[in-house]
Amino acid sequence: MGARMGIDFRLDGRVAIVTGAGRGIGAAVAAGLAAAGATVVAADIDRDRLDAMVERCAAAGLAVTPTAVDVTDPASVAALVEGTAARHGGLDVLVCSAGVTAPLTIDRTPLDVWNRVLAVNLTGTFLCCQAAAAAMRAGGRDGRPGGRILLLGSVVGHQGALMGHVAYAATKGGVHAFAKALARTLAPDRITVNVIAPGLTDTEMLRGAHPPEEIAEIAGRIPLGLGSVDDVAAAAVFLASDAGRQLTGVVLDVNGGMLMR
Numbered sequence: 433m434g435a436r437m438g439i440d441f442r443l444d445g446r447v448a449i450v451t452g453a454g455r456g457i458g459a460a461v462a463a464g465l466a467a468a469g470a471t472v473v474a475a476d477i478d479r480d481r482l483d484a485m486v487e488r489c490a491a492a493g494l495a496v497t498p499t500a501v502d503v504t505d506p507a508s509v510a511a512l513v514e515g516t517a518a519r520h521g522g523l524d525v526l527v528c529s530a531g532v533t534a535p536l537t538i539d540r541t542p543l544d545v546w547n548r549v550l551a552v553n554l555t556g557t558f559l560c561c562q563a564a565a566a567a568m569r570a571g572g573r574d575g576r577p578g579g580r581i582l583l584l585g586s587v588v589g590h591q592g593a594l595m596g597h598v599a600y601a602a603t604k605g606g607v608h609a610f611a612k613a614l615a616r617t618l619a620p621d622r623i624t625v626n627v628i629a630p631g632l633t634d635t636e637m638l639r640g641a642h643p644p645e646e647i648a649e650i651a652g653r654i655p656l657g658l659g660s661v662d663d664v665a666a667a668a669v670f671l672a673s674d675a676g677r678q679l680t681g682v683v684l685d686v687n688g689g690m691l692m693r
Contacts, residue, residue: 459661482498489583585604656688
């Protein structure tokens with residue numbers, strides 16, 4: 433029935449960049465886009481972590497291209513985007529998943545930590561979107577502008593952090609607002625901009641920031657329980673595909689009912 437209705441979740445022929453692809457949500461999104469048929473450039477600042485991710489994909493029969501990037505460095509971002517577009521004939525999808533956190537309340541957050549979280553999560557997102565928008569506006573294989581930009585937000589961007597993380601919460605609220613402004617700007621060029629806002633998700637970052645008993649206590653209050661990185665990847669495939677062509681400026685909550693709005 434889906435085929436007759438013209439609903440298509442495949443990404444064959446699309447070129448995608450995923451930042452923060454070395455682990456967690458970024459790695460799952462990169463693998464998910466590749467499984468849906470996209471040509472995926474997996475970018476991360478940690479080359480060892482990235483190479484391990486590529487090996488895991490290869491073991492699953494998926495091919496992704498690893499590329500080192502520092503999303504806080506404009507030259508590094510430009511090289512990533514321009515190199516990808518030149519090598520593959522254009523850029524169709526950008527997923528900004530690079531992110532860091534600091535489990536600190538305001539009284540315990542030094543300025544350098546605050547600046548680092550903002551630099552990666554918010555300024556890094558801005559730089560990647562700026563470069564990607566230029567590439568998408570230039571047109572791809574069909575000679576026309578267009579594309580999909582997906583940003584990683586968070587439930588804390590709606591409600592604030594539950595356990596400190598004031599800098600992280602500030603960046604995710606900023607990402608949500610930035611996406612809406614960008615969506616209005618880029619819509620005439622057939623470029624959609626959306627946010628995926630996970631709730632508590634089982635990642636290395638989560639387990640590194642909080643003890644198991646704290647995670648278990650919060651997960652026990654989520655109607656559908658702790659989310660997986662594959663849940664976020666599925667949302668990314670949907671938004672990147674033709675099935676999501678009429679969605680822009682959306683913050684898509686993937687949080688198991690942790691926050692209902």
